[in-house]
Amino acid sequence: MTDFISLRNISKCYSAAGRSVFALKDLSLDIRENEFLAVVGRSGSGKTTLLRILASLEEPTAGEMRFRGKLCSPGNPLPSGMVFQDARLMPWLSALENIIFAFPPRERTAELHEAAKKMLETVGLSGCERSMPRELSGGMAQRVALGRALIKNPSVILLDEPLGALDYFTRRAMQRELIRIYLQEKKSFIMVTHDVGEALRMGTRVIVLGEGQMRKEINVDFSYPRPRSDPRFQRLIDEVLDAIGDGE
Ligand SMILES: Nc1ncnc2c1ncn2[C@@H]1O[C@H](COP(=O)(O)OP(=O)(O)O)[C@@H](O)[C@H]1O
Numbered sequence: 001m002t003d004f005i006s007l008r009n010i011s012k013c014y015s016a017a018g019r020s021v022f023a024l025k026d027l028s029l030d031i032r033e034n035e036f037l038a039v040v041g042r043s044g045s046g047k048t049t050l051l052r053i054l055a056s057l058e059e060p061t062a063g064e065m066r067f068r069g070k071l072c073s074p075g076n077p078l079p080s081g082m083v084f085q086d087a088r089l090m091p092w093l094s095a096l097e098n099i100i101f102a103f104p105p106r107e108r109t110a111e112l113h114e115a116a117k118k119m120l121e122t123v124g125l126s127g128c129e130r131s132m133p134r135e136l137s138g139g140m141a142q143r144v145a146l147g148r149a150l151i152k153n154p155s156v157i158l159l160d161e162p163l164g165a166l167d168y169f170t171r172r173a174m175q176r177e178l179i180r181i182y183l184q185e186k187k188s189f190i191m192v193t194h195d196v197g198e199a200l201r202m203g204t205r206v207i208v209l210g211e212g213q214m215r216k217e218i219n220v221d222f223s224y225p226r227p228r229s230d231p232r233f234q235r236l237i238d239e240v241l242d243a244i245g246d247g248e
């Protein structure tokens with residue numbers, strides 16, 4: 001039990017073209033304060049649906065979600081910030097303006113500008129206040145997207161394959177950066193990835209979803225950075241791949 005975020009018996013059924021699909025089936029999960037939860041699973045296993053329910057972008061068909069003991073609903077959503085695979089920046093706004101854009105115009109005070117500037121520092125983009133999205137690399141654009149998610153100081157950051165579109169080296173650098181920011185921000189991070197190595201390098205806990213259900217849960221209790229040469233690392237990779245159903 002936890003009094004942070006709890007999901008109880010969550011099911012989500014989509015109806016499309018006269019067919020029903022259960023994206024999540026009776027899923028129960030407690031999310032701890034300040035954990036880095038990595039969610040892996042095959043395509044279609046319900047990972048995005050889980051994040052969308054946490055973000056209150058989707059209502060579950062059955063089950064309930066609580067935040068610090070209080071029932072969440074469309075009128076009382078979990079305070080969260082979301083990062084997607086593509087940065088989704090407004091192309092006509094600068095990096096700083098994209099971060100401020102999360103707020104309604106009347107709240108865009110000088111103080112907020114100052115906070116946004118600090119946020120750009122946090123995500124490793126000091127000096128890029130005036131840069132336009134077209135001038136930013138993929139990794140830099142994702143840093144802005146993360147800043148936009150963090151600026152409202154939500155309790156949880158939701159990341160849906162945030163590094164999936166980046167090249168290998170940028171991806172590795174961004175993994176380290178995300179861990180640095182996670183350790184600094186002291187929030188819960190929930191990150192979906194289809195990269196098992198990435199999940200185990202970054203997560204303090206890894207869960208495997210399969211057909212909308214939890215197939216496996218692994219606590220990763222060794223500190224960062226986690227070198228690939230560590231035999232524990234390879235063992236956990238095998239365990240996760242087995243749970244996904246990739247064991248040979
Ligand atoms: N808006 C939707 N309408 C109909 N079916 C959907 C919708 N969103 C997701 N699904 C279905 O729900 C299942 C889980 O999808 P999703 O949560 O996106 O999985 P993942 O992110 O793990 O790939 C899939 O079978 C998908 O086709």
Ligand SMILES: [Mg+2]
Nearest residue numbers: 047048049160
């Ligand atoms: Mg998905």
